[in-house]
Amino acid sequence: MLKPQQTQRIYAMAARLGVLESGNKNDMLHTIVYRLTQKESIRSLDENEYKTVVSELAERLKLQNLTEPPKPYKKKKYEDSGRGKMSDGQRRKVWQLMYQLEKYDTEPTTAKLGDRLCGIIKKELKIDCTSKQPFRWLTYNQGITLIEKLKKYIDSAAQRRKAGENKS
Template identity: 40%
Template sequence: MATKEQIKRIYGLGAGLGIVGKDKDDMLHELIFSITGKDSVKQLDDSEFKAVQAELINRMKLADPNHLLHNTKSRNKKKEAEEIGCNGMATPEQQRLCWRYCYRLKELDTNPESADVGDRLIGVIGKVLGVTASKKQPFRWIDQEQCSKLIEQLKRYVNSAERRDIYDCIGSQAYEKLVQRYGGLSIYIAKADSVIRSARDEKIRRDFNGYNFKFLVNKYNLSERTIRSITAEIRQEKQNAPIEGQITFDEI
């Protein structure tokens, strides 16, 4: 279970990215689920907390318009406040979300000579909003309503690119079957290490007899603490089960 400090840390980072909603059906919990397969911050163990924290920090770096990756100079807080989020103009959260979608599009682009993230963003701004934007201050003349429209279009671009990426990964026939069976549904695809870990844990539970912790530690090269955690739910049941060859009271 995550500590109070860890929970506050996750929500604080999520708020900084503008992905925290009023309930669990927000982008923060979608991110947590995609990394850990869990839908609650409270359920995270220490390693899962570190993985989610690392991803959030990385996204904050990429989403920060002042980050070195955007090739801009640092500006003081007063000047930044004058440039963004004032008088109905695009908020910092909206800007970060736009940058995040643009970086996702860059990740999905198979053309190594495609435009960089900054050029891609100002290109979309021009196409969707008809606004000529500069690379250093792309959101300077964009208000909140326009930025919401931009976000929705970027989201559609990302969804389309992700579908195309899946098509390229699994081929046309498999993609058609996937669409026929799961079209219109949201499905979670676990990371490879998550699938491997789940299969390993199931083997450990099958091998567990209620007492053979040392044997399992050596067989799977894990700590006894980890073995005990994996077998916690079935330990009492296994320990109460009759040993092979043992006669129960009902059989006397």
């Protein structure tokens, strides 16, 4: 037995071809289905018969230079879609700046880079985060702010290093 989406797909393709007559069980669509599967009802098709009917309808669509109806759009979960979140480019830039900042350390620190990043986010943006997922709660605009703050951190670290070299 077919899922409702599969039945809808067959009917959509048939409507696009013009072989569907609403309410008529003896229309061209049902004739095609009976010829291919020996079944009178579209709902009673199994998976293989469904694929056979869809491929036949798709072939006919190609012959008529019509496109197959698009697959239904599945909405992503808010968290997965990334709307309003930091972009991948921003995340890469933040990590690049963190590694650059690490190079300016005069003394090695015991804190991991992720923990240092969380400390900077807490101080500058007033947002708690974990070192495993530091960007989880940050928006795109906060990402811009974080990148600018990290650039300032790097500039001040470079100036401190220069001042330390001049004293020696």
